[in-house]
Amino acid sequence: MSDDETRLLRSLRDEHAAPLWRYVVHLTGDRALADDIVQETLLRAWRRPSVLDQSQSSARVWLFTVARNLVIDDRRSARHRHELTVETLPDTADADRIDALLESWLVAEALAALTEEHRTVLVHVYYGGRSIAETAAELDIPPGTVKSRLHYGLRALRLALQEKGVTG
Template structure:
């Protein structure tokens, strides 16, 4: 395209694009589609240099006619017939729980590898939500023993987790 054609096309865009966009938005009620149609219309004008040689009113009429025909073609298309725009997704995304599940398996394996007395106290305290006094009553051992088993059980659990490659 010759430099003068580029200037004419730029002038055509600057002169008509805003009005053309408003016209297409009025027809479609869709800003994004209107931008696409205006862009495609101006591309067609660029590919057809005879439009640039027309008078101002003829070029404007040609642009609006092309844009209108593109809107009609879009409305008749299969895409338009089968797509329904919506503000909300039909399914709600859920966070991936794979990491949490793998962590649970790692903790369960590590718990299985420590002694029964330590495992029992840890399960009662952390999974059962019981206090030291409640655990002591249930297991019929002194509170100090429960505290000691918790301390050494957690150390053993930490070591078992590190041996499995889970570190924090």
């Protein structure tokens, strides 16, 4: 890498790293992940010298697009889908609740596989105990749409659970 390219890369980092980091923290809420994403984004810029030849605004757009795509890739990764965070660890395992806990995890994973619209309606009606009319009012959609999303959401949930080996 030439001295000019090194200067340009440093300039790119100095000008865009902090706003890029804030953007990724806004997307993820995770400061450590934001550090990793920004580092990977700048590494990709270093590997593509053509980015350095662009105008500052074009380079900024490129950097933010790459960072956003890295966040999306992280959210789609198996690590993210199967990783659960908790505030505190339980002291002892409760043998009577293990099956219920495993079932709730399966349902939570299956719900995560649904579209946001289906998941939202299912959560409002079944977990929130709301009626069709209450759900329609809260979500500002027609009651018929709530019924339709509920029907197709349950169907998709059943398929997602079957894919996870749950029968019945």
